[in-house]
Amino acid sequence: MYKEKLKFVIVGHVDHGKSTLIGRLFFDTNSLPAEKIAEIEKISKELGRDVEFAFMMDHLQEERDQGITIDTAQAFFHTDKRDYVIIDAPGHVEFTKNMITGASQAEAAVLIVDVAEGVREQTRRHAYLLSMLGIKQIAVVINKMDRVKFSKQRFEEVTDDVLKFCDSIGIKPMQILPISAKEGDNVATRSSHMDWHAGATFLEMLDKFTVPSKPADKPMRFPIQDVYKIGDKRILVGRVESGTICRGQDVVFLPSASRSKIQSIEQFMKPPLKSASAGESIGVTLENSLFVERGQIACAADSQPQITDSFKASLFWMSRQPMTADEKLLIKCATQEIAIKGCKIHRRIDSSSLEIIEEEAAELRNNEIAELTITTKAPIVVERFYDFPELGRFVAVRGHDIVAGGIITP
Amino acid sequence: MNILDELESKSIYVIREAYAQFKKLALLWSIGKDSTTLLWLARKAFFGKLPFPLLHIDTSYKFPEIYDFRDKYSKEFGLRLIISQNEEALAAGMGPEASDKLACCNALKTQALKMTIAREKFEALLLGIRRDEHGIRAKERYFSPRDSEFKWNYKDQPPELWDQFKSSADDQTHLRVHPLLHWTEIDIWRYIQRENIPVCPLYFAKNGKRYRSIGCHTCCGPIDSQADTIDKIVEELETTTTAERAGRAQDKESAYTMQKLRALGYM
Structure with missing residues (x-):
C-alpha cells in the first residue's frame, strides 16, 4: 500500500525564513540528492555566501541573486508516517497572487514569524488569505530563535500577538513552535537550547496534521465539464465535487431544472461502475436524451443548491489595474462561466490591517478585499463557502486573466 | 480513492479542461515514460477516442528503441501522429557535437516545435512535465502561457x-498544459505498474545499466542498476538518492541552463 500524501504550504512575511525552513528540513532528513547539495554549495560559494538552504526552492537565477522567492514552488518529502508535498510561497506583497496560487492547493498551512520582527504586514495578509482559502489546519512556527538567544519571554510575546490576530480572523492555530531554521533547532531534531519548550519538532508537528477526507457524505453535486459523443453514446464528463453519484439515481440539472436518471457510469477498458464519489473524474450516460452542456450542475434531486442572480461575497483583488463596480467581469465557479452585470461594493478593506478603507466604494485596488453584492446576467448555482466550498468559491476573470478570487458569504 | 486514483482524477480533469477550451490541441509525445503515461490518461479521459493528434519532435538523435516504440504503439492505439523535424538545421549539420548543447536543444527541439505550432495552428499543447523533475519545473502552472516570441514569462x-x-489571449502563441505537474517519478512508476502501461525498453536494466530518463542517445547516460522489471524499478526508486535527470546533459552545463532553455520555450 502507498502512504497517504499531505500538501501543506509555508507562508509568512518576507525574509521570515520560509524557503530556508524547507531547505533545512531537506538537508537534515537526507532528502536531497548528492548532486543537488553540490549544486547549492557551488552557487552559494559563487555568490560569496554560507550555504543557502533556501536555494533548494529558490531556483530562478533572479531569486538566488537577490535572495528572495518570486514564485511558488513545490517539493516532495516523506516521513515514516506519510508523503508530503511542501508548497513554498513568496513573501513579497507584489507576488501575493503567486502565494495564493500555491496556498490554494494546500490542505494545511504553516505560518512562519520571525521572532525578532514579530507580526508584520504580510504575516497578517497571508493569515487572512488562508482563512479565505478555507484552510483549517494551521500551525505557527516562531523562527530565528537563535537571534534572540532562544528567549522564552520573547517567544511568548510574539506568540501572544500572533494568537490575537488569528483570533480576530477566526483562525485557531493547532500548534505553536519555536525554531531556528538556519541552525536547525526544533526542525528535524529537538533543540538543546529551548528546554523550556516541551513541544514537538517541526517534523513531528507535520505528522499531527490530518489529510482531510473528501466530502463523500454531502449531497451529490456533479458539475458538467463537457459532453462527448463516443460511438452511439453521449457521455457527460466531469468531477463529482461532493456526495456520491449512483447508477439509477434521479438527478436534476441546474439551473435549467431538467430531470433525468443516471443510466451508466462509464470507464475506458473497464466495466461500468455502480457509483462514484467526491473527487472522481467520471463520465455518465442518461436514460433520456436530455440536452446538457458544460456549466450545468447535476444534483441529487432531493437536495438542491440555491439558484440566484445576486449573492454576497468576499473578494480578493489581485491585479494592478483596479476593479470598478460597474465592470463587466466574468465569474468562473466550478464549470460555470457567468457574466457579471454589476457589483455593489459595500466595503473596501485593507487585506493586511483588515481596516475598512472605504464604505460604498466605486473601485477596488490590488491586494484589497471587498465585501460586495454581485449581480449576474444569468442565473448561477451557488452555495455558501463555509458549508460547501466546492460551489462556494469562484474566480473573476477580466479578458483572459484571473484577477480575483472570491467566496460566497451569507 | 487511493493516491494513484487522486493523481489520475486530477490529471483527467486538467486534460478535459484543456479540450473544453481549445479544439486545436496536441499532445507532445516524447515517447518517454511521462508522456506515455499522459497518453494513457488522455485515452481514459476520452474513452479511447483521442480527439487530437500526438506530436513527436524528432531531433533524429533519438535511440532506435524510441522510434520502434513510437511506431508500434501509435499503430496499436490507433493514434494520429505528427512527426516534426527542424530539417533546415539538420541539413546544416546541427547536432550536439557541432555546437553547445543549449544551441542544439534550442534548434532541434524548441525551433522544431515552434515551426510545427505555426504550421498546424495549435492553440495549446499537453506536456508531461512534473514539478519534481527540476527546480524550474517546480514553478510551473497547469496552464502556462507562451508569448508570441514563444517565451515563458516566469516572473x-x-x-x-x-x-x-x-x-x-491574442498576444500568446499557445498555452502549455501540464496535466502531470503534481506527480512524482515514483508515482509515475507505481501507476505504470498498476495500469500495466507499456514503456520503452530502455528503462529496463541490461548488463547492469538502465536509463532513468530518455531522450537523445547523444545526451543521455544510463545509471547503474539491476532493475529489469517495473517492480524492481519501483523498489529501486524507493531508496535512491540520485536525481532523475542526473544523466541528462542539458541540465548540467550550467546551473541555469534549464531556466534559459525553458524561458526560450523548451519543454
Whole structure:
C-alpha cells in the first residue's frame, strides 16, 4: 500500500525564513540528492555566501541573486508516517497572487514569524488569505530563535500577538513552535537550547496534521465539464465535487431544472461502475436524451443548491489595474462561466490591517478585499463557502486573466 | 480513492479542461515514460477516442528503441501522429557535437516545435512535465502561457486557484498544459505498474545499466542498476538518492541552463 500524501504550504512575511525552513528540513532528513547539495554549495560559494538552504526552492537565477522567492514552488518529502508535498510561497506583497496560487492547493498551512520582527504586514495578509482559502489546519512556527538567544519571554510575546490576530480572523492555530531554521533547532531534531519548550519538532508537528477526507457524505453535486459523443453514446464528463453519484439515481440539472436518471457510469477498458464519489473524474450516460452542456450542475434531486442572480461575497483583488463596480467581469465557479452585470461594493478593506478603507466604494485596488453584492446576467448555482466550498468559491476573470478570487458569504 | 486514483482524477480533469477550451490541441509525445503515461490518461479521459493528434519532435538523435516504440504503439492505439523535424538545421549539420548543447536543444527541439505550432495552428499543447523533475519545473502552472516570441514569462505567471485556469489571449502563441505537474517519478512508476502501461525498453536494466530518463542517445547516460522489471524499478526508486535527470546533459552545463532553455520555450 502507498502512504497517504499531505500538501501543506509555508507562508509568512518576507525574509521570515520560509524557503530556508524547507531547505533545512531537506538537508537534515537526507532528502536531497548528492548532486543537488553540490549544486547549492557551488552557487552559494559563487555568490560569496554560507550555504543557502533556501536555494533548494529558490531556483530562478533572479531569486538566488537577490535572495528572495518570486514564485511558488513545490517539493516532495516523506516521513515514516506519510508523503508530503511542501508548497513554498513568496513573501513579497507584489507576488501575493503567486502565494495564493500555491496556498490554494494546500490542505494545511504553516505560518512562519520571525521572532525578532514579530507580526508584520504580510504575516497578517497571508493569515487572512488562508482563512479565505478555507484552510483549517494551521500551525505557527516562531523562527530565528537563535537571534534572540532562544528567549522564552520573547517567544511568548510574539506568540501572544500572533494568537490575537488569528483570533480576530477566526483562525485557531493547532500548534505553536519555536525554531531556528538556519541552525536547525526544533526542525528535524529537538533543540538543546529551548528546554523550556516541551513541544514537538517541526517534523513531528507535520505528522499531527490530518489529510482531510473528501466530502463523500454531502449531497451529490456533479458539475458538467463537457459532453462527448463516443460511438452511439453521449457521455457527460466531469468531477463529482461532493456526495456520491449512483447508477439509477434521479438527478436534476441546474439551473435549467431538467430531470433525468443516471443510466451508466462509464470507464475506458473497464466495466461500468455502480457509483462514484467526491473527487472522481467520471463520465455518465442518461436514460433520456436530455440536452446538457458544460456549466450545468447535476444534483441529487432531493437536495438542491440555491439558484440566484445576486449573492454576497468576499473578494480578493489581485491585479494592478483596479476593479470598478460597474465592470463587466466574468465569474468562473466550478464549470460555470457567468457574466457579471454589476457589483455593489459595500466595503473596501485593507487585506493586511483588515481596516475598512472605504464604505460604498466605486473601485477596488490590488491586494484589497471587498465585501460586495454581485449581480449576474444569468442565473448561477451557488452555495455558501463555509458549508460547501466546492460551489462556494469562484474566480473573476477580466479578458483572459484571473484577477480575483472570491467566496460566497451569507 | 487511493493516491494513484487522486493523481489520475486530477490529471483527467486538467486534460478535459484543456479540450473544453481549445479544439486545436496536441499532445507532445516524447515517447518517454511521462508522456506515455499522459497518453494513457488522455485515452481514459476520452474513452479511447483521442480527439487530437500526438506530436513527436524528432531531433533524429533519438535511440532506435524510441522510434520502434513510437511506431508500434501509435499503430496499436490507433493514434494520429505528427512527426516534426527542424530539417533546415539538420541539413546544416546541427547536432550536439557541432555546437553547445543549449544551441542544439534550442534548434532541434524548441525551433522544431515552434515551426510545427505555426504550421498546424495549435492553440495549446499537453506536456508531461512534473514539478519534481527540476527546480524550474517546480514553478510551473497547469496552464502556462507562451508569448508570441514563444517565451515563458516566469516572473509574472498567472494566478491559478481552485482548478480555474488561464485562458489564452491574442498576444500568446499557445498555452502549455501540464496535466502531470503534481506527480512524482515514483508515482509515475507505481501507476505504470498498476495500469500495466507499456514503456520503452530502455528503462529496463541490461548488463547492469538502465536509463532513468530518455531522450537523445547523444545526451543521455544510463545509471547503474539491476532493475529489469517495473517492480524492481519501483523498489529501486524507493531508496535512491540520485536525481532523475542526473544523466541528462542539458541540465548540467550550467546551473541555469534549464531556466534559459525553458524561458526560450523548451519543454
